[in-house]
Amino acid sequence: MEFKEISLCQAENTILAHSLNLTKSKLKKGTLLSKEDIIELEESGYQEIMVAIPAEDDISENIAAENLASAIAGELVDVEKPTTGRCNLRAKKDGLLVIDRTPLDQINFVHESLTVATIEPFVQVYQGQLISTIKVIPYAVANATLQTCLAIAKEKPNIIRVAPFKSKTVGFIQTRVNGLKPSILDKTTKVLLQRLKRLNSHITQEIRCQHDSGEVTKAIKELQGRDVDILIISGATAVADRNDVVPSAITECGGEIIHFGMPVDPGNLLLLGRCHEKYVLGMPGCARSPKFNGFDIILDRLFADVPVTAKDIMKMGVGGLLKEITERPQPRALLSKKDKVKKSMKVSAIVLAAGQSRRMGDVNKLLMTFNEQPMIRHITNTLKESCLDEVIVVTGFEAEQIKNSLDDYDVKFVNNPDYEQGLSTSLIAGLQTIDKKTDAVIICLGDMPMVTSEGIKQLIEEFDPDANKEICVPTYQGKRGNPILWSRRFINEMLQLEGDVGAKHLLFKYDDIVHEVSMQDSGVLLDFDTRQAISDFQE
Structure with a gap:
């Protein structure tokens, strides 16, 4: 070219x-x-x-991007239609993202004109989530370059794939010593059940025994007779050596220790073994907490039928420091989503309900009947069911009528006298009112009655600034919607907005910390701007 x-x-x-x-x-x-x-x-x-x-043998950017994307896309990966030389790959189903790095690196080494970028491998992905993008840098690519890349992909198929989680039965052993409270064992079971629920699996049988190699050996043999898929053992004391109680019991039953210890913190003291073709996992102490740790990394792979070797574990050191911690936090009990919100962070919600609904004529759409009640009540009720610390409703046009329609809700109202000057004025009015200790704020539109409390809770649950998830955006079938959860650090930038605009531009500015959250229904995409749209939906 x-x-x-x-x-x-x-x-x-x-x-x-x-x-x-x-x-x-x-x-x-x-x-x-x-x-x-x-x-x-x-x-x-x-x-x-x-x-x-372009030269005679050059391939146009969209064709080249789509051809390469189709070649590297493996099982359960969708290839989107290319545009401006970019072709995205999305997960077709929930599962674990598996990437064969060697051929992918080889493709990126071929020529600077063709690039493949992915998210981190071996992470849980959701249906519709963006997992990779293939980008042609110039406006066309030499055919020889493309063919070299396609040859690499042909030799190593399934370069990028999604491994679905398989439902498995689990045998669970917990050991005890004198002075260990039963409540700690109960909590450990509860935390593990929650982890397994995410993987569509369950505990078939749990055995509690003394922290003694003979007792653990007996428990392992009993669970093997139950034909469980995976054995998980939580010791009363941490495994300190390959000859300690838990590993000794595994070998006594004819099993082997694949690896003890891992370069991941928290999770250093994980034990991985195999007994009669079945994996045995020795839980590190940190796995008594629901906080993400090395145990989750191994668990995800095993439940997606992705083999784990000693070498695989030893290669986890780069990026293995999951948190930069100066002291060990106390293990948290598995809390309800309500308790998680109340104890770990403060989350506020702002409902923008000040607009004039000009496309509705002389009617305020937020006061129109939708499923037998004013539309504004739906999103307000959803937020109140989501156990937030505060809900702020910004009013403007027909403010008193909006307040009267919500008079039975414990919400905070703030009036925006400048609502005619655009959306930004309402957003600013709400942001100036929120609790100073708020960690995150959810910006909601009043005309989205189909948003669910489950969706709101999912946004909150996946918000994790330490994992670069500071802006949580709901999606449905790959399309972004509302409401969006923002870390409080963006509030100052939002306060500088002017005119009839929201904060959408910040999604592009801070793309590296935007986390897409896949929803199970289309409510996050549905708003209603005309009477006909409301009528058609209710029919």
């Missing part, structure tokens, strides 16, 4: 290198220039322009 400045008389059927403003419109970069485009450029005063001229 040749990249140069040429006169307009030579530009037909070349590719425009940079977007140009015309008298009546705009030509976007990457446009294959037609005769009509040349005329518009001339009329707009251009004489020379920068263009890209």
Whole structure:
């Protein structure tokens, strides 16, 4: 491909290198220039322009991106339609993302014009989640470059795939010593059950015995007779050596120790073994807590039928420091989502209910009947059911009527006298009112009655600033919706907004810390701007 400045008389059927403003419109970069485009450029005063001229064997950016994406996409991966030289891959189902790094690196080494980027491997992904993007850097790629990449992908199929979690039965052994409270064992069981529920699995039988190798050996043999898929053992004291109580019991039953210890913190003292073709997991002490740790990393792989070797564990050191901690936190009991919100963070919600609904004519759509009650009550009720610390409703147009329709809800009202100046004024009014100790704020639109409390709780549950999940955006089938949960650190930037705009531009500015949360229903995409839309939906 040749990249140069040429006169307009030579530009037909070349590719425009940079977007140009015309008298009546705009030509976007990457446009294959037609005769009509040349005329518009001339009329707009251009004489020379920068263009890209493909060679005879060059492949256009979209075709090249789609071909490579299709070649590296493996099981349970969807290939999206390419645009501007970019082709995205999304998870077709929930599961564990598995990436064969060696051929992927080989593809990226071929030439700078073709690139493949992915999220971290071996993480849980959700249906519709973006997992990879293939980007062609110039406007076309040499056919030889593309063919080299395709040959690598053909030799190593399934480079990027999603391994679905398989439902498995678990035998669970807990040991006890004198002075260990039964409540600690009960809590450990509760935490493990919650982990297994996420993996669509359950505990078939639990055995509690003394912390003695003979007793543990007996428990292992009993559970093997129950034909469980995986054995998990939680020792009353941490495993300190391969000859300690739990590993000794595994070998006594004819099993083997695959690996003891892992370069992941928390989770260093994990034990992985195998007994009669079944994996045995020795839980590190940190796994008594629901906080993510090394135990979860191994558990996810095993339940997705992804084999784990000693070498796999030893390679986990880079990125294995899951938290930068100066002291060990006390293990948290598995709390309800309500308790998690109340004890671990403070979350506020702002409902924007000040607009005039101009497309509705002289009717305030938030006061229109939707499923037998005013529309504004639906999102308010959803938020109150979501156990938030505070709900703020920003009013403006017909403020008293909005307040009267919500008079039985314990919410905070703030009036925006400047609502006619645009959405930003209502957002700012709400943000200026929230609790100063709030950790995160959910920005809600009043005309989205189908948002559920389960969806709100899911946003809160997945909010984790330490894991670069500071902006949580709900999605349905790959499409982003509302409401969005924001870390409080973005409040100052939002307070600088002007006019009829929200904070959408911040999603692009801080793309690296935006976390998409896949929802089970389309409520996060549904708002209602016309009477007909409301009528059609209720029919």
